Amino acid sequence: MLEKLESDFPEHQPRPAGAPQALAGIKVVDFTHFIAGPFATMILADMGADVIKIEAPGRGDDFRQYPPVHPELAQGAPFLWSNRNKRSVALDLKTPEGLEVARALVASADVVVENFSTGVMERFGLDYESCRKANPELVYCSVSAYGREGAFADRLGFDPIAQAESGFVSMNGYADRQGVRALSPVMDISTAMMAANAILGALVARERTGRGQAVEVALFDNAVLMTGYATLQHVFSGAEPQRHGNTSPDTCPSGVFEAQDGSFYINCGNNKIFQRLMTQVLERPDVAADPAYASGRERSQRREVLFALLGEAFAKQPWSHWQSRMRAAGVPCGQVRSVGEAIRSPEARERRLVTRIPHPQVGWVPNMALPIRYSRTPIADPVAAPTVGQHTQEVLREALGYDEQRFAALARAGAFGLLFPHPRPWPTRAGARTPPARRHDQPHAARPGRRGRHRRDRLLPPRPVARRGVQARAQGHPRRLRRRGP
Numbered sequence: 506m507l508e509k510l511e512s513d514f515p516e517h518q519p520r521p522a523g524a525p526q527a528l529a530g531i532k533v534v535d536f537t538h539f540i541a542g543p544f545a546t547m548i549l550a551d552m553g554a555d556v557i558k559i560e561a562p563g564r565g566d567d568f569r570q571y572p573p574v575h576p577e578l579a580q581g582a583p584f585l586w587s588n589r590n591k592r593s594v595a596l597d598l599k600t601p602e603g604l605e606v607a608r609a610l611v612a613s614a615d616v617v618v619e620n621f622s623t624g625v626m627e628r629f630g631l632d633y634e635s636c637r638k639a640n641p642e643l644v645y646c647s648v649s650a651y652g653r654e655g656a657f658a659d660r661l662g663f664d665p666i667a668q669a670e671s672g673f674v675s676m677n678g679y680a681d682r683q684g685v686r687a688l689s690p691v692m693d694i695s696t697a698m699m700a701a702n703a704i705l706g707a708l709v710a711r712e713r714t715g716r717g718q719a720v721e722v723a724l725f726d727n728a729v730l731m732t733g734y735a736t737l738q739h740v741f742s743g744a745e746p747q748r749h750g751n752t753s754p755d756t757c758p759s760g761v762f763e764a765q766d767g768s769f770y771i772n773c774g775n776n777k778i779f780q781r782l783m784t785q786v787l788e789r790p791d792v793a794a795d796p797a798y799a800s801g802r803e804r805s806q807r808r809e810v811l812f813a814l815l816g817e818a819f820a821k822q823p824w825s826h827w828q829s830r831m832r833a834a835g836v837p838c839g840q841v842r843s844v845g846e847a848i849r850s851p852e853a854r855e856r857r858l859v860t861r862i863p864h865p866q867v868g869w870v871p872n873m874a875l876p877i878r879y880s881r882t883p884i885a886d887p888v889a890a891p892t893v894g895q896h897t898q899e900v901l902r903e904a905l906g907y908d909e910q911r912f913a914a915l916a917r918a919g920a921f922g923l924l925f926p927h928p929r930p931w932p933t934r935a936g937a938r939t940p941p942a943r944r945h946d947q948p949h950a951a952r953p954g955r956r957g958r959h960r961r962d963r964l965l966p967p968r969p970v971a972r973r974g975v976q977a978r979a980q981g982h983p984r985r986l987r988r989r990g991p
Contacts, residue, residue: 506575510861510869513849517860517872520883526553527882531708532904533616534607535559535591536631538566540664540690541724542620542648543587544697549616549704550590551875551884557614557900558588558891559607562595562922565893577867580890586873588890594901595894595921598629602920607631609905612639616704620648623658633719644707646720648700653721662724664690671728672746676735679750696727757804758782758811761841764824768841771831776800778836785834786827787818864889897921 531554535546543558543566550556560566571583578585594610597603608631611617617636619626626632626647633645647653650662668674668686678685700722707720729736735746746754751770753759758779759772773779776799783793792814798804804811819827824840831838842850848859858876861869872887901907907915915921 506573507867507869507871510871514859514861514871515854515857517862517887518857519886525882526885527879528552528554531555531615532613533557533618534610534614536617536619536621536626537648538620539568540583540587540693541696541700542618543568544694545646545648545700545704546618547587547589547591548697548701548875551877551887553882553885554616556591557610557896557904558591558593559596559598559610560593560893562597562894565593565595569893575867578864578870579892582871585870585890589872589887590885591891592896592900593891593894594897596897597919597922600919602915602918604629604631606901606905606915606920608636608639610900611636611643613904614640614643615708616644616646618646618648618700618704622661623649623653637717637719641717642711642715643717644704644711644720645717646700646704646707646722648696649721649723651725652723657725664693664724667692667724667728670725672732672735673728676732676746676748678748680748684748692724692728692731695731696722696724699727752808754805756801757808758815760812762812762816762819764819764822764827766823769824769827769838770841771836771838773801773804774837779804781834782831782836786830786836787815789814789818860887862887862889894921 528549531549533546533549533554533556535543535556535558537543537546537558546554546556546558558566566584566588568587569580569584571581574581594606596607598607607629611631617631619631627635633643633647636645637643649658650667651657651660665686668691671692673692674684674686676684677687700720703720703722707718711717732746739745751761753772756772756774759770759774761768761770771782773782779798780793783789792798796803797807798811828838828840840846847853853859856874858874860872860874862872864870870889872889874887875884877884898912901912901915
């Protein structure tokens with residue numbers, strides 16, 4: 506497993522030394538599992554936030570066991586894909602001591618993200634109303650299935666269920682058979698993107714108002730949105746979207762064609778593209794000038810005849826011939842690839858989408874980059890997903906100021922699980938062993954007290970001093986309010 510990693514994928518290129526990070530200084534306490542929640546918090550971690558993943562001792566996030574599982578990592582490829590750049594803290598939330606630590610972390614956090622079933626966080630006393638009493642500036646994001654309130658709040662949700670109930674499945678596949686789901690967890694991934702965007706918006710609002718808020722993103726809501734403009738097409742016409750396979754009901758010709766050596770897709774999204782396809786690529790000005798093919802509607806009515814004409818022409822030359830001609834003519838086209846072919850393609854290599862990053866146990870692991878490129882605040886260098894509880898001692902020391910005795914007492918009480926090892930000694934004198942190096946290029950300052958008193962690691966300037974509710978008229982920040990004072 507991973508034997509060809511070094512030959513197939515380049516090593517990750519580090520970000521410029523000393524470059525700032527968009528979310529440096531933002532602390533996220535992450536109570537999420539599976540895909541939608543963890544992928545959202547990973548986006549924040551990639552932007553520089555300190556994401557502290559709270560996991561059950563021992564087993565951790567169940568997503569760790571999704572295959573294929575590397576025997577030396579004891580976690581699978583899907584977990585690595587969605588949990589890089591995080592620190593893992595193992596807490597038994599069923600013990601008073603574990604809950605005490607969780608509440609202390611929340612009290613010092615900027616953001617909390619959770620995707621438990623409705624009611625779980627309330628039973629732990631970690632719901633928004635409870636958390637904001639200790640931390641009014643907290644941004645608290647819940648990723649739910651059907652919402653936290655209402656008749657369906659108790660329902661569980663997974664990506665395939667959301668695809669089915671949103672109408673997404675009914676739109677995909679071929680007309681002569683049952684609709685099909687997308688194998689990729691498109692609803693989970695898009696819900697994660699929505700959640701990350703919502704959190705960023707709430708953080709901007711907090712900078713302007715000095716107040717946090719609750720944020721909710723529901724998987725079902727997002728899934729309905731992911732059916733695209735088909736929702737309003739149905740409302741306008743009353744017609745249900747039909748399955749068209751690889752063709753499009755809105756544009757023609759759009760679909761899969763066969764060259765001599767393989768399949769490719771073209772998309773004639775408007776009349777000008779069709780004209781260029783016929784005149785510059787296929788050298789058929791007669792077809793381009795034929796009134797029967799003048800508009801997308803007319804071409805769609807003659808789809809079979811037009812596709813037969815195109816198929817016969819494309820079969821005469823290899824893909825490389827057609828690709829170069831269509832690229833020169835400005836006709837959108839692309840080779841139909843497998844996932845393996847896609848991540849090893851020239852385009853993926855040019856964009857350095859898949860690289861290898863160091864790992865202390867297996868040497869290298871693969872990394873799939875976010876499609877975000879910042880010019881001034883580059884994405885954080887990727888650090889492989891942690892093991893369960895890997896950073897428990899480190900986080901409690903840095904974030905909460907717990908000393909060795911406090912940590913040992915919590916361990917004996919079962920806060921970190923019954924099998925948690927005896928804590929390692931912390932440095933107490935010159936020459937003593939130092940703790941492991943920080944995982945980010947910008948260390949996170951210890952925050953033993955309430956959030957808002959430590960702004961030296963922020964990109965924004967300090968807030969001007971003013972009473973709460975009074976506008977601060979400092980230069981460049983005419984409407985900023987003071988954060989909580991001492």
